[in-house]
Amino acid sequence: ALLLELRNTLKLERFPERIEVYDNSHIQGTNAIGAFIVSGQSGFDKKEYRVFNIKDENMSPGDDYAMMGEVFRRRFTRLVNKPQLNWPDLILIDGGKGQLSVVSNVLKDLGVLDRITLVAIAKGPDRNAGRETFFMNGRDPFTLPPKTPVLYYLQRLRDEAHRFAIGTHRSRRKKQMTTSPLDNIDGVGAMRKKALLSHFGSARAIKSAAFDELVQVEGISINLAQEIFDYFND
Missing domain, CATH: 3.30.420.340 (UvrC, RNAse H endonuclease domain)
Incomplete structure (x- = not known):
């Protein structure tokens, strides 16, 4: 009806x-x-x-x-x-x-x-x-x-x-927040992964981020930012 x-x-x-x-x-x-x-x-x-x-x-x-x-x-x-x-x-x-x-x-x-x-x-x-x-x-x-x-x-x-x-x-x-390419990078644990994902919004955005942008994320040191950048840009 x-x-x-x-x-x-x-x-x-x-x-x-x-x-x-x-x-x-x-x-x-x-x-x-x-x-x-x-x-x-x-x-x-x-x-x-x-x-x-x-x-x-x-x-x-x-x-x-x-x-x-x-x-x-x-x-x-x-x-x-x-x-x-x-x-x-x-x-x-x-x-x-x-x-x-x-x-x-x-x-x-x-x-x-x-x-x-x-x-x-x-x-x-x-x-x-x-x-x-x-x-x-x-x-x-x-x-x-x-x-x-x-x-x-x-x-x-x-x-x-x-x-x-x-x-x-x-x-x-x-x-996506629990599994991502970030898991393969030494020094990126659960907390830092969460910080990166909430800062950039997605793994794809992290992948294309510049070194200067990575450094701005809370808890990411200069050395770690360099490691992340190198991992995605080698």
């Missing part, structure tokens, strides 16, 4: 049997990931959840639009090449007009924009739940009456995607 109500509220052509909800997560652009969750008549389908490590190294750190574009390009190139996979009937994007436009352009390039309904869900003023604005192609932005089952459902979908993206990002960041 709820999915039928959703269909009527959003004026969907097809019954939304498979809904995919997308979100990105990063800290200052590091360990950036994109993720989507899947929901349908039986609720959340966790075995269908997917994560994408953002691969484009030329992307500006934290460029949400570019991240979203990369995720959709990879996801839907795969679907186009393997049409037997499950296609979504409805896609929710955590974001606003800009995200909707980026994703629409990617799907248009791949020739599949007319196969899927896109909805971007932007948080309300002061990021208030209950005052979200919705964006769809060919329609003016709209809001839904507060405290209605459809609005609650859409919020739950968005929050689940957010939870999944952030949780995955945190566990990967934690893993």
Whole structure:
């Protein structure tokens, strides 16, 4: 009944049997990931959840639009090449007009924009739940009456995607903080590794750091800074 109500509220052509909800997560652009969750008549389908490590190294750190574009390009190139996979009937994007436009352009390039309904869900003023604005192609932005089952459902979908993206990002960041090339350098123990990672944000940034930058990190002596620099620049 709820999915039928959703269909009527959003004026969907097809019954939304498979809904995919997308979100990105990063800290200052590091360990950036994109993720989507899947929901349908039986609720959340966790075995269908997917994560994408953002691969484009030329992307500006934290460029949400570019991240979203990369995720959709990879996801839907795969679907186009393997049409037997499950296609979504409805896609929710955590974001606003800009995200909707980026994703629409990617799907248009791949020739599949007319196969899927896109909805971007932007948080309300002061990021208030209950005052979200919705964006769809060919329609003016709209809001839904507060405290209605459809609005609650859409919020739950968005929050689940957010939870999944952030949780995955945190566990990967934690893993990176416990295993890194720094482990091979004498004199860099757990404390110094933590100091380096929190100063630079990622192992990749440490790798490309100048000697003068390494010296500025608390607990890193001139000799150790030289060792770290030499290790990555030999």
